[in-house]
Amino acid sequence: MEKPQLPSGTRDFSPQMMLRRKYILSIMENVFKLHGFGAIETPALENLKTLQGKYGDEGDQLLFKVLNSGDFLSKANDTFLTEKNSKSLTPQIADRGLRYDLTVPLARFVVMNRDKISFPFKRYQLQPVWRADRPQKGRYREFWQCDIDVVGANSVVSEAELVEMYQEVFAKLDLGISIRINHRGILDAFLPVLGSIENWNAFMVIIDKADKIGEDGVANELENRGLSHSIDAWKWLCSTQKLGNYNQIMDALNQYAPIQNESLKKGMNEISAVFDFVGNTSNLQLDLTLARGLSYYTGCVFEVAVNDNRMPEDYKIGSIGGGGRYDNLTGIFGLKDVSGVGVSFGLDRIYDNLEAANLFPTTLSDASTLLICALDESSLGYAIDISRNLRSNGIANEVYPGAAKLKKQLDYANAKGFAYAAIIGSTEKEENKVSLKNMISGDQELVNVSDILNKISNE
RNA sequence: GCGGUCUUAGCUCAGUUGGUUAGAGUGCUAGUUUGUGGUGCUGGAAGUCGCCGGUUCGAGCCCGGUAGGCCGCCCCA
Incomplete structure (x- = not known):
C-alpha cells in the first residue's frame, strides 16, 4: 500500500x-x-522568461520550473543530453515556472x-x-x-x-x-567609499548579517573579503545604530564627509x-x-x-x-x-x-448553532423540514446524517461545538415539537417548532 | 546547494548491553436498562518499528544508501 x-x-x-x-x-x-x-x-504559472533575471542568481535557482507537455525531450539538444548538462538543457525542456x-x-x-x-x-x-x-x-x-x-x-x-x-x-x-x-x-x-559596484554588492551582503554575527564579525568578514578600506564606514554605520532616534541619525548622515x-x-x-x-x-x-x-x-x-x-x-x-x-x-x-x-x-x-504567542481569538468558530438529531429513520423527514425552515431564517444548522444512537450524535455535537441540539423522536414528531437541549448547560425542554428561533436567539 | 539531527498504532511518545507473540496515553469502535453528551466501567480493532540493502543463528536496536520532518549555513515571507 x-x-x-x-x-x-x-x-x-x-x-x-x-x-x-x-x-x-x-x-x-x-x-x-x-x-x-x-x-x-x-x-x-508564468513563463520562465517573465520570472528569470528579476531576483538575482540566488532567486533564479529557487524557481520551480515546470516541464513542457508532450514529448519535451525531442526538441532538446543532443549534446546537452549526453553531457547531462542540466543548466543548458533546462531552457529547452521547461518554458514555464511557478511564480x-x-x-x-x-x-x-x-x-x-x-x-x-x-x-x-x-x-x-x-x-x-x-x-x-x-x-x-x-x-x-x-x-x-x-x-x-x-x-x-x-x-x-x-x-x-x-x-x-x-x-x-x-x-x-x-x-x-x-x-x-x-x-x-x-x-x-557609499559607492565612492567602496570603489566599485562589485565591492558595494559584497559590502551589502556582509552588513546584512550584522544582527547574526555582530559588529566585529562583520568587520572580520570585510577584512577577509579584501574590503578592509570599508571598515571605517562600517564602524560609522554601527555608531549610527546606537543613536536613539531618527533625527540624530539624520544629523550624523549630514556630517559624515565620505558620502556627501x-x-x-x-x-x-x-x-x-x-x-x-x-x-x-x-x-x-x-x-x-x-x-x-x-x-x-x-x-x-x-x-x-x-x-x-x-x-x-x-x-x-x-x-x-x-x-x-x-x-x-x-x-x-x-x-x-x-x-x-x-x-x-x-x-x-x-x-x-x-x-x-497564543494570540488568536478564542471565539473563532465555524460551528453551526444547532444540530438536529433524529432518533429513528421515520423522523428524518421531519428533521429535514425543520432544518430547511431554520436555515431560511438564517440559523446555521445541520441534520445528523442518519438515525444513529443518540450518544453518538451528542458526541458529534460536542466535538464540533454546537450550542444546541434538537432531539426528535416519535413523540416530538407527533406533537410538532422538538426537545431543545442547551449543550453547555445541559438543560432541555420540549418546545414548539415555531419557538425554536426565539429560544436560540434569546439566549 | 552544504552540514547536523530525528522518523515505532490516526495523534503524542516508551522500548534497557541486538534475543520469544513490540507497549502506554489519547483518539476510534462496541457494550454497559428502553431516547441523553462533555467526567464512570468492561471489551475490541489498529503497527511489514519511514523505505531499500547489508552484518548476524537472530535487527525496532549495529552498518550503508534513500525519502521526509526539525535545526544551523545560504537566502528570504
Whole structure:
C-alpha cells in the first residue's frame, strides 16, 4: 500500500487552521479596501522568461520550473543530453515556472493591461507563491504573500500610506511589530567609499548579517573579503545604530564627509518626508544597515519584524513583511518611467507568530448553532423540514446524517461545538415539537417548532 | 546547494548491553436498562518499528544508501 505523503515544504490546512488563516486574511483585506486598493489575481504559472533575471542568481535557482507537455525531450539538444548538462538543457525542456513572488507578475500585469488601468494603480493580491528553498521553521516551499502596491506614482505619500497600513493590520491582529526603513539612495551614497559596484554588492551582503554575527564579525568578514578600506564606514554605520532616534541619525548622515553626494540627498529627503507623513512613528526605525536582497529596489526599503513581549523567548523566525520602491520593473516589459512601491505581508509567518504567542481569538468558530438529531429513520423527514425552515431564517444548522444512537450524535455535537441540539423522536414528531437541549448547560425542554428561533436567539 | 539531527498504532511518545507473540496515553469502535453528551466501567480493532540493502543463528536496536520532518549555513515571507 502506498503511504500518503506531501511534497517537502507543503502543508494541508485543516478547518481550524483555515479559520485562523481567513481571520488574518480578512483583517488585511479590510484594511486594504479602506485604503482604496482593489484585488487582482494572476496565474500560478508564468513563463520562465517573465520570472528569470528579476531576483538575482540566488532567486533564479529557487524557481520551480515546470516541464513542457508532450514529448519535451525531442526538441532538446543532443549534446546537452549526453553531457547531462542540466543548466543548458533546462531552457529547452521547461518554458514555464511557478511564480516566485507577486511583484513581478504585477509588473507584467500592469504592462499588459496599461490601456485598461488608470494610474496610480492600487492593487492588492492574496495568493500563494513557490520557492524551491530548503524548508525550515517559518520557511515553506509554498506560502502566501499578501501584497499591496501603488504603481504609477512616485510620491512618498505612498510609502507613508504603506507604513500606516502595516501599523493598522498588526494593530488589529494585536501583534507588536517594528518596521525598519532605509533608502537605496543612502546605501548607494557609499559607492565612492567602496570603489566599485562589485565591492558595494559584497559590502551589502556582509552588513546584512550584522544582527547574526555582530559588529566585529562583520568587520572580520570585510577584512577577509579584501574590503578592509570599508571598515571605517562600517564602524560609522554601527555608531549610527546606537543613536536613539531618527533625527540624530539624520544629523550624523549630514556630517559624515565620505558620502556627501546627490544620492544621499535624495534618499534623506524621501526618508524625512516619510517620517513627516506617518502619523505615529513610534515603531518605525531608520536602519542604515537594512539592505534587502531583491535586486529591483531603487528607493525606500522596508522590513517588518515581530516585536512583542508575549512571544516565547526562543521563538525566532525571520521577517514577516517587507518591500520597497522599484522604479524600473515595468521597464523590463517595455513600459518605461512607471514607478511602483509595494510591501508584502507573509501570511504563514504571521500565522506562526500568532500561534506561538497564543494570540488568536478564542471565539473563532465555524460551528453551526444547532444540530438536529433524529432518533429513528421515520423522523428524518421531519428533521429535514425543520432544518430547511431554520436555515431560511438564517440559523446555521445541520441534520445528523442518519438515525444513529443518540450518544453518538451528542458526541458529534460536542466535538464540533454546537450550542444546541434538537432531539426528535416519535413523540416530538407527533406533537410538532422538538426537545431543545442547551449543550453547555445541559438543560432541555420540549418546545414548539415555531419557538425554536426565539429560544436560540434569546439566549 | 552544504552540514547536523530525528522518523515505532490516526495523534503524542516508551522500548534497557541486538534475543520469544513490540507497549502506554489519547483518539476510534462496541457494550454497559428502553431516547441523553462533555467526567464512570468492561471489551475490541489498529503497527511489514519511514523505505531499500547489508552484518548476524537472530535487527525496532549495529552498518550503508534513500525519502521526509526539525535545526544551523545560504537566502528570504
